[in-house]
Amino acid sequence: MALSPEIGIVGSGLVGTRVAAILVARGVSVSMVPHTRATDVLGCGTAVLCHGGRHAPLAATLLNHGVHVVSCSDFMPDVMALLDLSDRATQNGAVLVPGAACMPGLSGLLVAHAARAFDDVEEVHVAVHGTGGPACARNHHEALAGTSVGWHDGEWIQRPAGSGRELCWFPDPVGPRDCYRHGTAEPALLQRVVPGLRRITARVSATRRDRLTARLPMMSPPHAEGGVGGLRVELRGTRQGARHDEIVGIADRLATVAGAVAAETASVLQTEEVEPGVQVLGALGLPNGPLLDAVLANGITLHRYVGH
């Protein structure tokens, strides 16, 4: 069956509108629908899921119809459910890309990019500051209250979310932020990017108030959009027999970053041959180098930390 040239976008929030803006600007035909009319994108070649709530049930339906799916969800149970759809995607000749946002998403592309400077990468530590739209802010709130997972010397460990404070420097103007473990599927995705890693951690910036109120309902409605956020990716390993570190990051509005990652990923699925199944950004199976270039071409500046 011929692939429809149209890209469907489910959700009309900040990320959805930015995905649409990027695709429309280059002449791609898009169909933007709210979550309640998600089945309208069944005729599209690729669907980008940008709505709040769970993506896995809708992704399963779309995959059954052979529609490629790009999901921006970063909610841990949802991303884990998406990973379980691998067989369904393969059987239907479709591609599913979970976690196509900032973290996860751009983080995987940056890990794959920075890993080229190593002979052997042993550890990856990622941190994010800020939120995109209201759904992202609610997820940030909930993610500080549950359990976080990490990869430590070959086994999965669970720690309370909100623990493990670490001061992380983000590119200006974000600067230094206290970051904590949180409930995210990022370690599970990064393990697919570099399978031989010994340690993976993912942290999010938070204030004392965020941590104190994490187990309570949000006291005030989230902002329509968070301010400038940041992403920081640190790799540790060896190069030419010596210890080596690389730290790269960005500072931008996270909804803009997520929109660029999702839009460029959808473009790749529409225009290039990608093996059916679940494909993770940064892992083998996607053209990660050109994809990172395309994301950065949307006005996102990549920074590298120099010094100690």
Added chain:
Amino acid sequence: MLSIAGSVAGVLRLRGKGGVPERTGGWQEVTPQR
């Protein structure tokens, strides 16, 4: 209830973020090399 929580949050905010060590490096803009 909200005012109490707000007061607690305000006090915590007033206490500040604690000490931040001096930064010895810096961020540089880079362009990925293929």
